[in-house]
Amino acid sequence: MDAIELLQALVRIPSPNPPGDTQTLAMYIAQLLEQAGCRVQRLAPPSKPEALSVVASVGQGDPVIMLHAHIDTVPIAVTESHRWQFDPYAAEVHEGKLYGKGSIDDKAPLAAMMLTVLEAASDESRVRGTLVLVAAAEEEVGGQLGTRWLADHAHLPKCDFIVVGEQTHNRVANAHKGVMRATIQTLGKAVHATNPDRGVNAITAMARIVLALESYHHDLAQRQHPTVGVPTCNVGVIEGGSTANAVPDRCVVRLDRRVIPREDPAHVQAEIQAVVAAVDVGVASAAVTEFLYSSWFDSSVTSSLASKFFACVQEVLRDTPGPVGYLPGSDAKHLMTSLREGGEIIIFGPGSYEVAHAFDEHVVISEYLATITILKQFLQKTLLG
Numbered sequence: 001m002d003a004i005e006l007l008q009a010l011v012r013i014p015s016p017n018p019p020g021d022t023q024t025l026a027m028y029i030a031q032l033l034e035q036a037g038c039r040v041q042r043l044a045p046p047s048k049p050e051a052l053s054v055v056a057s058v059g060q061g062d063p064v065i066m067l068h069a070h071i072d073t074v075p076i077a078v079t080e081s082h083r084w085q086f087d088p089y090a091a092e093v094h095e096g097k098l099y100g101k102g103s104i105d106d107k108a109p110l111a112a113m114m115l116t117v118l119e120a121a122s123d124e125s126r127v128r129g130t131l132v133l134v135a136a137a138e139e140e141v142g143g144q145l146g147t148r149w150l151a152d153h154a155h156l157p158k159c160d161f162i163v164v165g166e167q168t169h170n171r172v173a174n175a176h177k178g179v180m181r182a183t184i185q186t187l188g189k190a191v192h193a194t195n196p197d198r199g200v201n202a203i204t205a206m207a208r209i210v211l212a213l214e215s216y217h218h219d220l221a222q223r224q225h226p227t228v229g230v231p232t233c234n235v236g237v238i239e240g241g242s243t244a245n246a247v248p249d250r251c252v253v254r255l256d257r258r259v260i261p262r263e264d265p266a267h268v269q270a271e272i273q274a275v276v277a278a279v280d281v282g283v284a285s286a287a288v289t290e291f292l293y294s295s296w297f298d299s300s301v302t303s304s305l306a307s308k309f310f311a312c313v314q315e316v317l318r319d320t321p322g323p324v325g326y327l328p329g330s331d332a333k334h335l336m337t338s339l340r341e342g343g344e345i346i347i348f349g350p351g352s353y354e355v356a357h358a359f360d361e362h363v364v365i366s367e368y369l370a371t372i373t374i375l376k377q378f379l380q381k382t383l384l385g
Contacts, residue, residue, distance in 0.1 A: 001032075003115060003372055004098065004365065008091035010107040011100035016075035019050075020145075022137040025071050026052035029114065029135050036121040044137070045149045051137040053146055055155055058120045059127030063305065064157050065382060066132040066338070067117065067375070069110035069165035069349075070139030070146065070331060073102035080359040088361070097362040105356030108363040109165025109349035110135060112371040116379055129383045132157060139331050142294060147331040156338045161305040161382075162345040163375070164332045167356060170370055172310060172322035173347035175228050176329055178259035178296035180268050183252060184209060184276060186240075188284045190249035199247035203240045205284035206251040209276055210235050213255060216275045225260040227325030232258045233272075261298035269293075297332040299344045305382060306344050312377040313348075316370050328353050348374075 013025040026042060034040045038056040045051060053071070076088055086092045088101040098108075117133045120126075134156065138146030150156050166173070186209065188200030217233040224230055233255060240251030259268055273288050301310075301323055313321035326347045335345055350367035 001115065001118065003111065003369060004093065006115065007098060007103070007108060007111040007363070007368065010111055011091035011098070011103050012089055014089055015072050015102065017072035017138065017140045018075060020048065020072055020138060020141065021050040022071050023050055023052045026054050026135065026137070029071070030054045030056070032114065033117065033121070033133070036118050037124060038117065038121050041155065043150060043155050045145045048145050051145050053137045053150060054133070054135040055150065056117065056133045057130055058117060058124055059130045059383065062129055063160040063382065064130045064132065065305070066134060066156070066159045066162040067113035067165070068134040068136065068147070068162060068331060068335065069113055070106045070136045071110060072137050072140045073105065074140050074357050076101055083359040085360055093365070096365050098365055098368070099360060099362040101361055103361050104167055104351040104363045105353070105361070106139070106165055108351065108368045109371065112349070112368065112375055113165055115372055116375040119376060120379060120383065126385045127383050128385045130157070131379070131383055132159070136331060143331045143334050147334040151334055151337050158340045159338055160340055160343050161303070162335050162338065162343070164330050164335065164345060164347045165349045166326060166328070166330050166347045167349055167351045167353040168324060168326060168347055169352060170313060170317060170348065170350055170367060170374060171324045172301065172313060173227070173326035174301045174323040175225065175261050175298045176296060176326040176332065176347065177228050177231070178265070178333070179294045179329065180257040180259055180265060180272070181254065181290070181292040182257065182272055182288055183254050183290040184286065184288050186251045186281060186284050186286045188247065188249045191247045193245040193247060196247045200249070200282070200284050202248045202251040202284055205281035205286065206238070206240065206253060208281060209279050209286060210238070210253060212275050212279045223260060225325070227323055228260055228327060229325065231260045231263065259296050261296045263296070265293045265295070294329055295333040297330065297336070297345065299346060301344055301346060303342060303344050306346065308381045309346065309378050312374045312381065315377065316374050
């Protein structure tokens with residue numbers, strides 16, 4: 001298929017999440033791959049059958065190489081809908097860019113991977129090993145009912161090398177941060193504000209905790225990962241009080257603690273609890289609850305397959321191939337159990353995550369075409385006889 005026409009077709013099939021109904025897009029992908037001769041499975045969790053993923057393969061035996069991209073997108077926010085200069089589902093090409101919701105996140109990597117698999121399927125007798133394509137639902141909401149479900153239910157093979165399609169300007173990313181979310185609540189005593197000293201102000205108590213968390217954030221800068229940088233702690237939400245003329249008896253904050261590779265989530269959780277416990281909140285009480293964790297990902301990228309991928313990037317870009325860090329999360333964290341001993345995962349694709357999730361999302365066509373070239377050259381160096 002023509003590379004531009006395929007990407008346009010993918011963008012023109014909306015797949016916003018929420019609600020996360022990927023059936024139409026998944027069926028389109030599955031049909032194309034089946035027509036080319038791939039072995040195709042359409043898979044969805046019973047709890048959300050509309051979250052349909054596709055797993056397709058060509059060839060057999062070793063090595064096993066997986067190309068993975070997600071097929072859901074974020075929805076179009078009300079605040080951004082009027083700011084698009086092009087219809088977000090028209091996939092228009094203008095001045096070397098293809099515009100549309102999902103064009104960069106994640107349908108350009110998906111299209112590049114599909115074209116690579118279609119090339120392998122065009123003459124399967126040449127394939128020396130197994131090439132797998134995963135077009136996964138649910139990534140935008142954490143991947144639990146997408147890639148995580150596929151892996152946990154043995155729908156994914158054990159692989160020697162996995163390429164996760166995301167936005168790296170076609171460099172090789174070998175790590176991303178994890179995230180620990182937590183809720184902190186302070187409780188005080190409500191009284192009339194005409195004599196506030198009779199009460200216990202929960203917001204004042206929380207203010208001391210917020211300042212302690214800010215100090216903790218600065219202390220985290222002493223830790224460093226070579227590609228994703230430092231861990232962070234951000235207080236993103238604060239809620240408390242009901243009226244100005246009453247002492248508030250409750251205050252809540254929600255924080256986001258970014259976790260660098262090799263940090264132990266149990267230790268991170270204990271650190272947050274210790275920061276809060278060390279704050280003098282007087283007679284108020286403070287508690288940390290509702291921890292929610294999403295893992296980091298890290299890969300050594302020292303295998304022969306990784307070296308071949310680096311060489312392909314170097315040859316096409318004529319620039320340093322990496323490794324670099326990928327600051328947002330990805331489904332790579334759910335694929336660690338799909339690796340054989342010595343297997344590796346990289347994150348790779350055109351464009352920048354800063355263009356994703358925004359109005360006028362687009363992919364630079366020259367970068368997208370370079371992605372295709374790199375993946376096809378990697379296929380030639382590894383699986384095609």
